[in-house]
Amino acid sequence: MSALNSSLSTNMSFVHPEYFFISGFSDMPFSKYYFVFLFFIYITSVFENSVVFMVILTDRSLHIPKYIGIFNLALADFGETNAMIPNLMKTFVFDSQYISYGACLTNMFFVFVFSGVQSLTLVVLAYDRFIAICLPLRYHVIMNNSFIFVVLIAVWSIITFLMGMIVISITRLSFCKTNVVKSYFCDHGPIYTIACNDNSINYFMAKLCTVLLIYAPLVAIVLSYLGIFLSLRRITTWEERLKALKTCVSHLLAVGIFFLPLLGIYLAALICPLHPNARIISTSLSSALPPMLNPIIYVLNTTEFKGVILKVLKKRSTQLSKNNIVMCY
Template identity: 65%
Template sequence: MSSLNASFYQNISIVHPEYFFIIGLSGIPYSNYYYIFLFITYFITIIGNSIVLLIIVLERSLHSPKYIGVFNLALADIGETNALIPNMMKTLLFDSQYISYNACLVNMFFVFLFSSIQSVTLVVLAYDRFIAICLPLRYHALVNNTSMVLVFSAVWAFNSSIVALMVSLITRLSFCESNMIQSYFCDHGPVYRLACNDNNINKFMAFLITGLYLVAPLVIIVLSYLCIFFALIKITTWQGRLKALKTCVSHLLLVGIYFLPLFCTYFAQLLLSLAPNARVISTSLAYAIPPMLNPIIYVLNTAEIKDIVQHFFKNRPAPSRENLSK
């Protein structure tokens, strides 16, 4: 009987719906308040990351390997935020749940691309800290502007290829039953599970993407910080240890706010079987909040950027008496 079913599904002509309906945000209590929160998050994310990009471009002292990584992270933050939040706000404000088939695939591509870039950028920044602390004498030989540009060019090319392959495999699926996506965007998992033909290769791609951009990066970062920890033990003075550790604080905070919410949401769903609304809200917050906090963390915890911002405000010309009288 199973062989008959398999042959039946193989003979089904591929059916692509004209529209998908994103229903994950429907029925969320106090949705107007969530819309306001998303608007504030979007505004802070775009302004904050744009300021970081502008500072790095204009300030020559920041044209260094570390800040090439920070620039790349801010760029990915802006990209992911623009791929996610405007569509969510449109759904909440206008109750506009539909999205065309092609637009859904485009949305899926950009959300996963920028999210993967964020994840790998955190790995590259961990590598930068590892070399700086564990191999300080070889730092300038191993890490320089040219090598970082080449690394990030390779990252963008590789991630674009993997994500494009994942999205292109959706086109081989036939959606002959439902076109209701139980998520807050065109998420890969909820989409391929709607297919009525064989989706095993899509399931494999889902595991591959999770392993490449969630599990493997975190494992590499943890291992790099274990090496950094052992290197810090060898430093004889507490002042030296604290000085070296201070250079890692911003990166550790970025790693924490990116990975912890995602893993907490995943394990909560696995162990507690979250209700659909709770899962959608927690997952969307796990993706929306880190891009907003990243520029704040770098401005407050990175001496170079903080000094530049303080210098800018201290040297602004005071308003003249004529302007004040007006």
């Protein structure tokens, strides 16, 4: 085991390793190619989310609650991608699997913060659709920019506090047997399970976060859509129903690609313990794919987004044509 450092509290001595060793795949051939594949996902995600930032920031017609929520989702996607994938590349492609104790906790904090913000932002967007369809006459009274800013600040504050508590709970663990983390990043579960002192607080925090950031948001979203579907029954024509439902398609797709893989992983683990390699592939893809797919979903399924992008492209094309004419003269 690596050299150990001791940090003393008032009542107890905690043994902290100087480094953790991120094991990654076990005896899986060509595993580096998988992380190179994730790198291409990273490049695509960064580009797409940067386009979302640019479009929303530059077009004042999109400075409304719905698109402020989408901007926040893109920000969380961008943050999680940058907190996760470059570190994976450094760790596994360049054989740098040792990570210092402090850097490991920092990585854990930021990955979980951005992931948690994604989850709660999807709830905020579901509430936006619920108000828009169920209470259309009161939408602009309830869902205004001030309200959405307050809600999103609360989301970031709650998640930051919760993940801060997760990290603090790790500092109260001693690692006197091994420093090998059987995961692809500094994951909370694989770290607290290798501690040699009482980890019941960490177990409780892990279950609490699972409930607050996966099950509770999913239940809230399902209840929102139950209300939406009940409200759609009061609309007399199918055309109006489909028009209202179409505004929810992009959000439903985003919810599906975020929550369904996570639920599949948890349910599969309950039925039969996952092989470490299967867990790494499934959890890393469930973290990497939503940030790449969300911008595509919103661009393809949102009329306002497509309109703004086409307007920008048309303006750019006109400018290039004018420049070419000037050069010819």
